[in-house]
Amino acid sequence: MKMITLGTTGITVPQNAFGALPVQRVNMDTAVQILRRAYEGGMRFFDTARAYSDSEEKLGHAFEGMRDKIFIASKTMGRTPKDFKEQLDTSLRLLKTDYLDIYQFHCVDQCYRPGDGTGMYECMLEAKEQGKIRHIGVTSHKLDVAKECIESGLYETLQFPFSYISTEKELELVRMCKEHNMGFIAMKGLAGGLINNSRAAFAFMTQFDHVLPIWGIQKMSELEEWLSYMDQPPALDDEILSFIEKEKSELIGDFCRGCGYCMPCPAGILINNCARMSLMVRRAPSKAWLNETWQENMKKIEGCLHCNQCMKKCPYQLNTPELLQKNYEDYKKILAGEVQV
Known part of the structure; x- marks a missing residue:
């Protein structure tokens, strides 16, 4: 299993990480069983968010007493310093920890900078000085915002949708992160459900030595599929490359990625x-x-x-x-x- 170092963070983990958004859809006992099995199977990086209802609480129950054995990344949807501080303290309490390895501005519409008048980046710096967070990251679905965040040099990780059906524009972001020694956390590695071949999805990621995919998992059967690649990771061979090219040709053109940025709809359309x-x-x-x-x-x-x-x-x-x-x-x-x- 390839090990990935996320840019300047120094965080080095297997290139097979856990996206904890879906565990909000299962009960506490099931979530704890899945999360602990993920650790037993070799996963060490767990990504959650304050916006994922009780996901943080479930991670807190699963990993209490073993904080030094895993890396936890969470996110804030706070858009004011007051909301930022409240959400961070809530996340720490629910996760039963006194620090986060990476704290990320969640789904931003702008690149927060020191002195921009919002006070948001200053909140990150203060939290880092207090030891509540160790590294500053950002997530987005907007290409122009993501590029600005990379070029700013203010963030150590970028989380962005990335899969084998991504376009050249997304690939450019991956290259930019590499050039800026910035970790790239790949969300939506299955394109929101459009990809149903986990071997191809996994193999695609292996060609990038700074990209960490976080697979959204809510069933033990799904988890076991990803864990099976720990010892036998699928190679990006001619067969899989041919399959990916066929998939891309079928999905070429305009299609909805399901990011939800368009919501809510005034007419109530999902x-x-x-x-x-x-x-x-x-x-x-x-x-x-x-x-x-x-x-x-x-x-x-x-x-x-x-x-x-x-x-x-x-x-x-x-x-x-x-x-x-x-x-x-x-x-x-x-x-x-x-x-x-």
């Missing part, structure tokens, strides 16, 4: 799922996508206000109303049996 429903029913097949609840959700597309707020907020510059309509028309054909999936 854009981050409805705008990619055609892909989800084919690539992540589940009868649940065709149940009454999702039929009602898709029908809301008929009430689109064409206000274009979603287009303005989309970091990928998609024509979201057009995507919604295309997906809705396809969905209706699937329900009518005119299209087989």
